[in-house]
């Protein structure tokens with residue numbers, strides 16, 4: 443299978459697999475490439491690259507998924523092949539992590555207001571090394587406390603967009619995220635456009651340097667996959683795909699398993715040729 447999964451999370455953000463384990467799972471699944479795209483951090487990349495080096499004919503793509511805000515919506519921008527050691531990038535990401543922690547506090551306050559007590563220390567205990575913490579970890583705590591039975595239930599009842607404990611702090615715009623990725627010589631791609639109500643962003647971002655859209659994602663319907671394939675062609679954008687793997691929590695996979703959405707290796711070539 444000459445395919446690659448361009449969207450996976452590790453313990454550096456809210457995945458449950460280490461960067462090395464993500465690479466191992468991709469190899470086991472017969473993939474030829476995997477991108478590590480943790481939320482607002484590049485801390486998982488080095489471990490994954492080292493692990494990938496152990497295998498012949500397997501590529502690990504350094505990536506990121508930056509959280510932004512546009513018209514009250516949480517919009518994610520993926521970046522590929524970025525210079526993850528760039529000092530300016532690291533500084534920007536540190537600022538974003540501060541916003542992330544601020545959001546967690548807002549969510550915990552809302553939950554506390556609903557009579558569900560989760561202390562900041564409890565959430566902090568979920569942090570893995572220099573990784574960051576987010577909604578996935580809060581969902582896990584809700585499961586552990588028996589308040590919900592599954593991760594989707596945590597999002598459906600409390601943490602999802604518009605739900606009772608949903609909170610969104612002031613964030614950078616998607617255009618800013620595209621710029622941050624471009625400054626770090628990365629290739630910006632709009633993540634899972636099907637889960638927003640903001641298709642007008644696609645032409646706007648493509649005028650500002652967007653290279654592609656993630657047309658295929660586990661949360662997209664068959665119709666949406668087709669629709670975003672057409673939109674990508676209309677704006678000459680690269681079509682990317684990824685599972686949005688977050689590991690397993692209580693035996694459940696959130697979004698998709700590694701390889702459940704993938705691209706042919708020619709897509710990697712298209713991404714690499716973006717600057718040529």
Ligand SMILES: [Zn+2]
Pocket residue numbers: 507518633634
């Ligand atoms: Zn996302």
Ligand SMILES: [Zn+2]
Pocket residue numbers: 449451507686
């Ligand atoms: Zn993601």
